[in-house]
Amino acid sequence: MRLFSKERPEIPIVHHLKEDGTEWTIKEKLWLGLSVPEYKKQFFRNPINWLMIFIFAVGVPLILQRYIFGLGSVTHASNDYPWGLFLGFGLFGMVPLSASGFMLGTTVELFGRKDFHAIERLALLNGLLGYFFAVVFLEVDLGMPWRLPYPMFVSLGPAAVLFLVAWHVATYLSVQIAEVLPAFFEWIGWLKGKRIIRKWVLGLTVAGIILSTLHQGALGALFTYAPAKVHPLWLSVNFQWIHFFCSSIFAGLSMVIIASTLIKNFMGWRCDDEFKDNLDYITIGLAKGASYAMITYLVIKIVAVAHDQEWSYLLTGWGSYYMLELGAGVVLPMLMFAIGARNQWVTLIRFGAFIAALGIIWNRLNTALVAYNWQLYQEIPHWKEVWITITIYSLYFLTYRFIVYRLPIVYGWQGEK
Amino acid sequence: MKKLLSRRNFLKGGLAATASATVLKNKDCQASGDFDGYPDSMGVLVDLTRCVGCRSCEAACNKEQDLPEPAKPFDDFSVFDEIHHGQKRRTDETRYTVVNRYDVPELDHPLFRKFQCNHCAEPACLTSCFVNAYTKTPEGAVIYNSKVCVGCRTCMIACPFYVPTFKYSSAFDPKIMKCIFCYDTRLKEGKAPACVEACPQEALTFGKRKDVLKMGKQRIRETPGKYVDHIYGEHEVGGTAWMYLSSVPFDKVGFDTHVPKEPILNSVKDFLAIVPMVLTIWPGLFIGFHLLATRKDKIKEMEKEKNKKNDEKEEQV
Secondary structure, three states: OHHHHHHOOOOOOOOOEOOOOOEOOHHHHHOOOOOHHHHHHHHHHOHHHHHHHHHHHHHHHHHHHHHHHOHHHOOOOOOOOOOOHHHHOOOOOHHHHOOHHHHHHHHHHHOOOHHHHHHHHHHHHHHHHHHHHHHHHHHHHOOOHHHOOHHHHHOOOOOOHHHHHHHHHHHHHHHHHHHHHHHHHHHHOOHHHHHHHHHHHHHHHHHHHHHHHHHHHHHHHHHHHOOOOEOHHHOOOOOHHHHHHHHHHHHHHHHHHHHHHHHHHHOHHHOOHHHHHHHHHHHHHHHHHHHHHHHHHHHHHHHHHHHOOOHHHHHOHHHHHHHHHHHHHHHHHHHHHHHHHHHOOHHHHHHHHHHHHHHHHHHHHHHHHHOEOOOOOOOOOOHHHHHHHHHHHHHHHHHHHHHHHHOOOOOOOOOOO | OHHHHHHHHHHHHHHHHHHHHHHHHHHHHHHHHOOOOOOOOEEEEEEOOOOOOOOHHHHHHHHHOOOOOOOOOOOOHHHHHOOEOOEOOOOEOOEOOEEEEEOOOOOOOOEEEEEOOOOEOOOHHHHHOOOOOEEEOOOOOEEEOOOOOOOOOHHHHHOOOOOOEEOOOOOOOOOEEOOOOOOOOOHHHOOOOHHHHHOOOOOEEEEEHHHHHHHHHHHHHHOOOOOOOOOEOOOHHHOEOEEEEOOOOHHHHOOOOOOOOOOHHHHOHHHHHHHHHHHHHHHHHHHHHHHHHOHHHHHHHHHHHHHHHHHHHHHHO
């Protein structure tokens, strides 16, 4: 893109009107204002796209195999480990990393911190896409994906934790779509829609907090169904929901830092000055918030160990692994955030965010796979399962990039607002 | 006078109605709080000391439930040596019950343990299912409706005995496969399940749960030293329809002795209790935070308006 933005002042598109005063059509906006050969040229110049082509070339046939020959053809079809990577990573890992939407929505709209405004839309989009792709992962994993609406409309089991997850993820997905729609309305130039949503924004934000508290917690509570299967250090019957909820706070914030870092470095042409100039300040603020959430999380983790009298487990091999997870995945990034925020070292914070996000994914994989059935044996996922997981994640990446390239997420729309 | 009387009658009637409603409601509440199973539900007592590992029950189950023919015939006893992931054989989509051999050092002969769904009084599979695919019938069976199942496999996570298995091999008609106590073909009519009927050793005894439980206790009492003083399944996960007697501690013959002594649902209740709290408290709380956080902006706005008005007044003067 850099190639064209130098030669052609009207690119990237930030306005309904072209230089000569005529309007961009939606089709032109979709092609980023480039001609098809120009678009192809920039697409194939990008090495990331070649990597994507390689992943999809193997991954798409594998996904077809899964839908034609069943889950057993791409996984180990384990009856001992009914949930594998699709849920362990795709659902339990993606959802906490998508807590950014409600976190920044709350900060800006509810607490009135307008100084975080420049990143709000990115956080909302990050939330929306994370949830949407968690559902996509679910659709890969479910035995009968065509029955997704059953718990809503056909056969209801309201006393089950998963019922809460289903309803809350579905309603929250709608809330997040509504929260991201204003960017879309600006882009297509339908301002009435934007005004309607503007009126509802406080209600939507509060709904977001309620639904997020409950379903982030509910994902943790799902494991309380297996009190005899998950290793006691990774399962606290009383506090599991708080562990999952509290860790989702810094997971979501870290993910926003990661996304904004990548966008700033690899998509600079798309950012406006408000985004670029405020990003360091915002990143420091996010890191401060995240480090508070992390210390809270650590304390509740210790409370859980004390409550269940699990100190002796800490001296076993599992205990060392547990402390490694907390040390490398939470304490280290927490210190990086705290030191970075105090000394204004933004780069340290950005590295910390990568570690924190990996730490959360690690924690969820530990709970769902590694420490699950700790008394039986370890399940190592089938390579096809791993590849499909990477393929769906790549689709998530492409969708994310597609939207940030076009909609006013990291830039302000110049036309009428 | 007439009016007064009618009013008194009205009050009386109202009181009576309130009282009866309270009493009736109380009764309902108690019933849902302390449900310990259907009173006349059936059960099976498995006596491990009697089982000789002939696998007749496996064969009978296979036939009754129309399951595919196994790779090795049912009189092939080399299956007892099969080990997968360090584990002995388990149930799967082709078999609802398996018998495993356990060599216990203290004994001069091996012990055999039959494994199938234990048909809990308050089943974890049922309580974790978000589409109500499971039913605990008054006869004691835990049955499953594949018509509404979504295939999320939470029941497999929740079952403390690793019983429900999934038909992974099918893309278009996958479902949960597990022992249903021969509900459709036998239990409904009061008949014993196929495996019990096939047992040549009377290792399996079918009857009302409370009766077979009594019988188990009687066996422990009458033959001192033969059994460990515990019936597995009497209290495990809130009580199961299938219960076991053993001559050696249960953890030596493949039983998980760490399962809770109360229904699995109890460990989930902590979370379920906070749901209505969050739903009702959060909106008020966070709107309150919003009003607090934005109060300075409000004050500024009001002052601005005041100044405007004052300016206008001055101009008029």
